[in-house]
Amino acid sequence: MEFFADLHVHIGSAKGRPVKITASRRLNIINIIKTCIEEKGINIVGIIDCASRPVIEEIQEYIDKSHLIELENGGLSYQGKLTIILGAEVETTEQEGAAHSLAFFPYINQIKI
Numbered sequence: 001m002e003f004f005a006d007l008h009v010h011i012g013s014a015k016g017r018p019v020k021i022t023a024s025r026r027l028n029i030i031n032i033i034k035t036c037i038e039e040k041g042i043n044i045v046g047i048i049d050c051a052s053r054p055v056i057e058e059i060q061e062y063i064d065k066s067h068l069i070e071l072e073n074g075g076l077s078y079q080g081k082l083t084i085i086l087g088a089e090v091e092t093t094e095q096e097g098a099a100h101s102l103a104f105f106p107y108i109n110q111i112k113i
Contacts, residue, residue, distance in 0.1 A: 007046030074106025
């Protein structure tokens with residue numbers, strides 16, 4: 001079986017508020033889902049700004065309305081066409097240099113602050 005994935009997608013806005021200033025405000029959960037399915041042929045997407053309170057709230061609303069389904073082994077499913085992996089970006093600057101890391105969480109309750 002073959003899968004296509006993009007594991008580093010930023011959200012520009014959630015609940016009508018900016019999330020990551022450098023990302024387009026049109027990059028919201030619904031538009032990311034539509035673009036992955038309708039334009040890019042992506043099966044798995046890692047959304048990296050899921051530690052943001054508005055993003056968590058918006059994702060939880062989609063789960064509560066059954067637009068997103070929590071998968072038993074982790075991730076969220078949209079109509080069986082797209083698996084969403086919740087992620088957070090961690091950046092540190094140390095004396096030796098900077099580090100940029102991505103952390104992924106199987107379940108929404110693990111990323112809630």
